[in-house]
Amino acid sequence: MWTGNIRIYVTVQVVGKTWMGAGFCEVDLRLITKTSRMKLKLTKSVALDIIVFLFMVLFIYAAATKLFEYKEFEAQIGKSPLITKYAGTLAWLVPGIELITAAMLFVPHFRLVGLYASFSLMFGFTAYIIFILTFSPYVPCSCGGILSAMGWTAHLVFNIAFMLLAVIGVILLVTVSKNENQVSYS
Amino acid sequence: MEKKHILIFIGCLLSVTLVMVALYASSPINSKIFRANFDRKLLPETALEEKNAFELEASSVYISGVTADKIYISNTFKPLNLWISDYEFKNTHDIRLKLVGVDSLREPSAFRTTVDPPNFFLSNGIMPIAMRGTIDSWEAKKYMPDSSYYFVEAVPISTSSMALKSYSSNQQALHLARKTAIDTPYFKFKYGLLEKQKDGVFCVNGKLHFSKDLHKLIYLYAYRNQYIVMDTNMNLSYRGNTIDTFSVARVKLTQIESKKLTMAASPPTVINGLSCVSKNYLYNQSLLLANNEDEKVFKKSAVIDVYDINQGIYVFSFHVPKYRNNSLSDFRVFNNQLIALFGRHLVVYELNNNNVSINEDFHQ
Numbered sequence: 001m002w003t004g005n006i007r008i009y010v011t012v013q014v015v016g017k018t019w020m021g022a023g024f025c026e027v028d029l030r031l032i033t034k035t036s037r038m039k040l041k042l043t044k045s046v047a048l049d050i051i052v053f054l055f056m057v058l059f060i061y062a063a064a065t066k067l068f069e070y071k072e073f074e075a076q077i078g079k080s081p082l083i084t085k086y087a088g089t090l091a092w093l094v095p096g097i098e099l100i101t102a103a104m105l106f107v108p109h110f111r112l113v114g115l116y117a118s119f120s121l122m123f124g125f126t127a128y129i130i131f132i133l134t135f136s137p138y139v140p141c142s143c144g145g146i147l148s149a150m151g152w153t154a155h156l157v158f159n160i161a162f163m164l165l166a167v168i169g170v171i172l173l174v175t176v177s178k179n180e181n182q183v184s185y186s
Numbered sequence: 187m188e189k190k191h192i193l194i195f196i197g198c199l200l201s202v203t204l205v206m207v208a209l210y211a212s213s214p215i216n217s218k219i220f221r222a223n224f225d226r227k228l229l230p231e232t233a234l235e236e237k238n239a240f241e242l243e244a245s246s247v248y249i250s251g252v253t254a255d256k257i258y259i260s261n262t263f264k265p266l267n268l269w270i271s272d273y274e275f276k277n278t279h280d281i282r283l284k285l286v287g288v289d290s291l292r293e294p295s296a297f298r299t300t301v302d303p304p305n306f307f308l309s310n311g312i313m314p315i316a317m318r319g320t321i322d323s324w325e326a327k328k329y330m331p332d333s334s335y336y337f338v339e340a341v342p343i344s345t346s347s348m349a350l351k352s353y354s355s356n357q358q359a360l361h362l363a364r365k366t367a368i369d370t371p372y373f374k375f376k377y378g379l380l381e382k383q384k385d386g387v388f389c390v391n392g393k394l395h396f397s398k399d400l401h402k403l404i405y406l407y408a409y410r411n412q413y414i415v416m417d418t419n420m421n422l423s424y425r426g427n428t429i430d431t432f433s434v435a436r437v438k439l440t441q442i443e444s445k446k447l448t449m450a451a452s453p454p455t456v457i458n459g460l461s462c463v464s465k466n467y468l469y470n471q472s473l474l475l476a477n478n479e480d481e482k483v484f485k486k487s488a489v490i491d492v493y494d495i496n497q498g499i500y501v502f503s504f505h506v507p508k509y510r511n512n513s514l515s516d517f518r519v520f521n522n523q524l525i526a527l528f529g530r531h532l533v534v535y536e537l538n539n540n541n542v543s544i545n546e547d548f549h550q
Contacts, residue, residue: 072440075442078440078452079452084214086209087451116194116198120199120201123198123202124202127202127203
C-alpha cells in the first residue's frame, strides 16, 4: 500500500508542475497563436479529467466497501469514541455523501460543486484522523477494503494529498472554462 | 484564483471544522467522567513511596513473576527471553529459555511465561501448548498429555494440573476448564462457573488468578462487578462482588453473518482492568470513578481496589500515579512492595505500613 501512496503523491507533484508551467506560459504566450493556446487548454483539461476520475474511483470504491460490509462498518465506527452516538446514521450517510459527490463529479454542470464537496470530505476525514490521534484514549480502526491496510499516518498523508488535488482541480476547472469563454469571444 | 473561490474554500474548511467541533463537543471523550455510585476507602497519597525505578529496553513487556528478592520480566514479542533483577536493579541479567521437544513456534506472541520458583511455566493457547521446567536449567518440557483444545488463558495450579479459560464449541461460549496430567479425562470443561449474560464470549471475559497461599483460584470479570472464587478442583467456593454496581456487562455486540463473526460495536466499557493476587488479597485496577474520589487524581493515576478473598470483602483502595506520563501496564504485589510497569518503566514502590493496620481492623 505504501508504494501506492508514493505513486499518488508523485501524481500530485506532476499535476502541480504541469499546472504551474501552464499558468506561467499563459502570461508569456498571450500573443501567440490560437493553436498553442488550444494545446495548453488540452493539457489542463486532461489533468482535470484525471483528478475528477481519481476522486470518482476513490469515492465509489470507499462507498462500496462501506455498504457491502455495512454492519461491520457500523460496528467499527461505533467503537470510535468521537462518533459512537451517531454510528447508525453515519454508516449510511457517509457512503451516501460519497456516492452523491461522485455523481456530481460525473455531471459537467455540477463538477465544480463536486470538487468543493470532495475537498470538504477529504478535509473532514483528515480532521477526523487528527482528532482520533490526538484526543482518543485508544485508536479504533474504521475503514474498509484496501484503505484499511494503511496506517493512520499514511492515511493522513493520503488525505492531504487528495485535498491538494481538489484545490488544483478547482483551479483547473475555473481556468479551463475561462479559456473556453475567451476562445469563443475572440 | 479568484477571490470568490478562495472564499468558498475557506467556507468549506470552516463548516467542516464546525461539524467536527460539534461531534467532539457531544462525544464521550469530552463528557465528564461518569461517577459511579459507591465510595472508596482511599489511602493517602503518601501511602505509596517510590523506591527504585529502571528503564527497560522494550515497552512490550509484562511481569512474569515476583519473589521476595527477584523480579522476572518477559517480552511479548521475544517469548524465550527473560529478564531477571533484584529490587534495587543492581544485579540484572538475561536468560534464554529452552523449549525441549518443540520444533517450531506458532504465534510466538501468544506465549505467556509465569515464573514461580523453583518452577516456571510457559503456555501458548493458539498452538496450543503448556510447558514446565525448573529455574535451575531454564529448560521447559511438555508435562501434560496433548489435547486439541485451544485456550485463552492458562494458570498452573499444581505440578500436575492447571486451570484454563477456553472456548467451548459445544456451548458456543467461553468457559473455565481444568486440565490434569494424571486423571482422565485430562481436559474437562467446568460449565456453570462463567455465567453468560449476552454472547458468552465478550460478556464473560476476565482474568484468571491463582493464590498459592489460599489454594484458591480467582476469576475476575472484566465487564461486571463480580469475581468467582474456586478451590483447586475448580468447584465454586463463592461469588464475590466488587464495590461498584455494574452487575450486567455493558457490551454492545453485532453479528456479521457474512464472516460468521461477533464483534463489539461500542467503545469498550471495561470496569476491571489489570489485576493480581497476593496472599489473601485481590488487587483490582478499577476503571470507575467513585463518589468520593477526586476526578483530577483519577485521570492522572490508576486506582486499585483491594479485596480480602478469605472473607469476600473490600478492604481499601490506593492510587498509582502515571509514571512519566505512562499509564500503568502491569503490576504485582509482594508483601508491602508494589512492582509496577508503565510501558518500559519498571518501578518498585513501598505500600505504607499503615495499610496493615487497616487490614487488621477488618479482620477483627
